[in-house]
Amino acid sequence: xxxxxxxxxxxxxxxxxxxxxxxxxxxxxxxxxxxxxxxxxxxxxxxxxxxxxxxxxxxxxxxxxxxxxxxxxxxxxxxxxxxxxxxxxxxxxxxxxxxxxxxxxxxxxxxxxxxxxxxxxxxxxxxxxxxxxxxxxxxxxxxxxxxxxxxxxxxxxxxxxxxxxxxxxxxxxxxxxxxxxxxxxxxxxxxxxxxxxxxxxxxxxxxxxxxxxxxxxxxxxxxxxxxxxxxxxxxxxxxxxxxxxxxxxxxxxxxxxxxxxxxxxxxxxxxxxxxxxxxxxxxxxxxxxxxxxxxxxxxxxxxxxxxxxxxxxxxxxxxxxxxxxxxxxxxxxxxxxxxxxxxxxxxxxxxxxxxxxxxxxxxxxxxxxxxxxxxxxxxxxxxxxxxxxxxxxxxxxxxxxxxxxxxxxxxxxxxxxxxxx
Numbered sequence: 065x066x067x068x069x070x071x072x073x074x075x076x077x078x079x080x081x082x083x084x085x086x087x088x089x090x091x092x093x094x095x096x097x098x099x100x101x102x103x104x105x106x107x108x109x110x111x112x113x114x115x116x117x118x119x120x121x122x123x124x125x126x127x128x129x130x131x132x133x134x135x136x137x138x139x140x141x142x143x144x145x146x147x148x149x150x151x152x153x154x155x156x157x158x159x160x161x162x163x164x165x166x167x168x169x170x171x172x173x174x175x176x177x178x179x180x181x182x183x184x185x186x187x188x189x190x191x192x193x194x195x196x197x198x199x200x201x202x203x204x205x206x207x208x209x210x211x212x213x214x215x216x217x218x219x220x221x222x223x224x225x226x227x228x229x230x231x232x233x234x235x236x237x238x239x240x241x242x243x244x245x246x247x248x249x250x251x252x253x254x255x256x257x258x259x260x261x262x263x264x265x266x267x268x269x270x271x272x273x274x275x276x277x278x279x280x281x282x283x284x285x286x287x288x289x290x291x292x293x294x295x296x297x298x299x300x301x302x303x304x305x306x307x308x309x310x311x312x313x314x315x316x317x318x319x320x321x322x323x324x325x326x327x328x329x330x331x332x333x334x335x336x337x338x339x340x341x342x343x344x345x346x347x348x349x350x351x352x353x354x355x356x357x358x359x360x361x362x363x364x365x366x367x368x369x370x371x372x373x374x375x376x377x378x379x380x381x382x383x384x385x386x387x388x389x390x391x392x393x394x395x396x397x398x399x400x401x402x403x404x405x406x407x408x409x410x411x412x413x414x415x416x417x418x419x420x421x422x423x424x425x426x427x428x429x430x431x432x433x434x435x436x437x438x439x440x441x442x443x444x445x446x447x448x449x450x451x452x453x454x455x456x457x458x459x460x461x462x463x464x465x466x467x468x469x470x471x472x473x474x475x476x477x478x479x480x481x482x483x484x485x
Contacts, residue, residue, distance in 0.1 A: 067421065069431055070263060074275040075247040078266045079421040079431070081254035083414060089255035090414035091153045091163045093171060094422040096248035099221045100146040100282050100356070107216075108223010109231060109239050111144040112188055116236060118142070119180040122169030126180075129166060136162060142170075146217055147356055148426065149243065152415060157256035161265060164251075168269035171244045176233040185228050192222050199302045199467050200367070206292035207304035207465035211361060213288040246273040252422040255414035285359040289461035291476040301370040301468030305380060305479060307456045309353065309360040313427055316455070318403075318440050319448045320353045320360060325399040327351040327387055328364055332398060334383045335364065343379070345372045357427060362456055370471035374478035377464065381482035388453020391446050400441050407437060460484045 067081040099110050119126045133140045138155035151170055153163040195201045205220055212218030251266045287308035310316045328335035328351025339345045349366040362384075368376050387395075410416040411434060424431050462483060464476035 067431055067433075068259060069425060072246075072267060072271045074271060074273050076249045076251065076266065076270045076273065077425050077429075078263060079250065079252040079254075079418070079425060080257060080259040080262045081252070081414075081417050081421055082257055082259070083255045083417070086255045086414065087157045088414060089155050089157065089160060089163075089253060089257050090418045091155070091160065091167060092250075092252045092415065092418040092422050093151045093167045094250045094252065094419070094426065095149045095171070095244045096147065096250070096426040097243045097245075098145045098147050098149050099219070100216045101243065102216055102219070102223075104216075104219065105227065105230075106239065107219045107227040108188070108221070109228070109236070110149055110243055111221050111223065112184065112228055112231060113236055113240055113243065114142050114144045114149060115184045115188060116176055116181060117170040117174035117240075119184065120175035120177060121166075122173045124166070124169065129170075132162065133166060138163065140166070144221055146221065148423070150419065150422070152419070154415060160253065160257060160261060164265040164269050171240075171249075172270075172273075174240065176236050176240075178233050181231065181233055181236065185225075185231070188222060188228060189225050192220075192225065195220070195222065199296070199298055199300075200365075202294075203302040203304050203465050203467040204365070206294065206467070207306055207363075207463050210290040210292045210463045210465065211287055211306050211308075212285055213290065215285060215288075216282060217285050217356065217359075218288075245276040246270065247276050248426065249273075250422040250425045252418040252425070254417040254421070285356065287359060287361070287459075287461060289463050292463070292465040293473050293476065294467050295470055295473070296467060298468050300367045301373045301466060301472035301475070303364075303366045303368070303373060303377065303472075303475060304463070304465040305364040305366075305377065306463035306465075307362045307384070308459060308461055309362045309452075309456060310355070311358045311360050312355040313357060314360070316448065316452055317355065317360075319444050319452045320355070320362065321403055322396065322399045322441065322444050323387065323449060323452055324351045324353040324362055325403050326391060326395050327362075327383060329399070330402055334387060334395075335380060338383060339366070339376055339379055345369075345376045345379070349376075370469040373466065373468070373472035373475035377475045377479035378482040381479050384456070384483065385453070388450055388456070391449045393446075396444070396446065396449070400444070404438055404441055408434060457483065
């Protein structure tokens with residue numbers, strides 16, 4: 065059946081993606097704003113607001129919200145990112161009306177009680193502390209800060225205890241009205257859904273909102289680069305290496321995804337084979353593509369013995385350069401198969417389909433078929449890898465984030481010398 069995209073009169077967009085034969089559905093209501101829209105004073109407010117709406121909304125208390133969904137076999141969740149805030153419900157067939165009602169309450173009618181806010185600040189404070197105590201979380205946070213120093217993309221989505229402290233119920237209400245404005249709202253449903261029912265429910269839940277187009281977009285991001293090194297008494301050194309890359313709307317988006325796949329996306333990748341299998345330098349080493357609307361990064365994460373960190377980064381730099389100049393047909397074919405496998409397996413899951421469709425709608429105002437994606441992946445050539453390799457290194461900027469004992473602190477210089485001779 066055909067996936068359809070509709071637009072309500074006030075700008076809210078609605079995606080219907082029926083999947084015949086399913087007995088479940090997924091509803092994602094996604095606001096196309098997140099932590100990237102925050103200034104430093106309001107850092108972490110989008111995530112705090114996401115917590116707060118679950119403390120009570122509409123006529124339901126926090127307990128009544130989850131009990132209403134779970135009584136019908138459903139599950140409720142939410143996630144705050146830099147560019148999106150998503151409210152997700154999984155439900156059995158026939159559960160769409162309740163899912164839409166509760167989600168609309170969360171977005172539009174949260175209680176925002178002062179006592180709840182005080183307690184939730186404490187909860188988020190523990191979440192911040194937990195991230196700081198978890199090495200393979202902290203090393204990514206340090207890398208993100210160096211990649212976009214002084215910008216909203218460089219601040220943690222959780223914020224800080226200092227930035228959360230001034231938040232009040234009224235300031236949360238004002239931020240809610242800005243963050244969840246209808247011009248950036250997508251209602252996306254997949255699975256056992258009926259188009260006519262979905263449109264009727266979406267219109268009733270969100271069609272009355274006044275149209276808004278006055279919110280300013282955040283400024284373009286700039287990859288700054290640098291070194292973030294913290295010494296801790298750990299059994300392993302944790303490393304994150306970043307290079308500036310392309311955004312999700314760039315023509316080289318799938319080139320970047322395939323480059324990361326061939327570099328360190330699986331057990332047959334160059335980094336896994338060379339760093340782990342041939343040299344035994346790391347148990348865990350992975351490459352990935354991290355993209356936003358206008359900018360992206362090629363990243364590598366590794367955990368290794370501190371004394372091996374410098375050698376590991378030299379090998380990584382060498383493999384990045386070699387992959388750009390000499391990717392083999394077999395490597396490229398295998399990377400394409402792996403990427404298509406990952407993307408298409410995700411299409412078998414209603415929640416993944418609903419979230420993907422919402423993301424496409426927010427970024428491109430259109431939907432892409434599996435055929436569109438396969439065609440874009442299959443079109444990538446070795447010449448595209450060479451061009452991307454030049455884009456990755458032409459500014460001679462990188463991020464090296466290191467967390468571990470002093471023996472690991474030679475890694476940043478070793479990486480940059482090998483990458484930028």
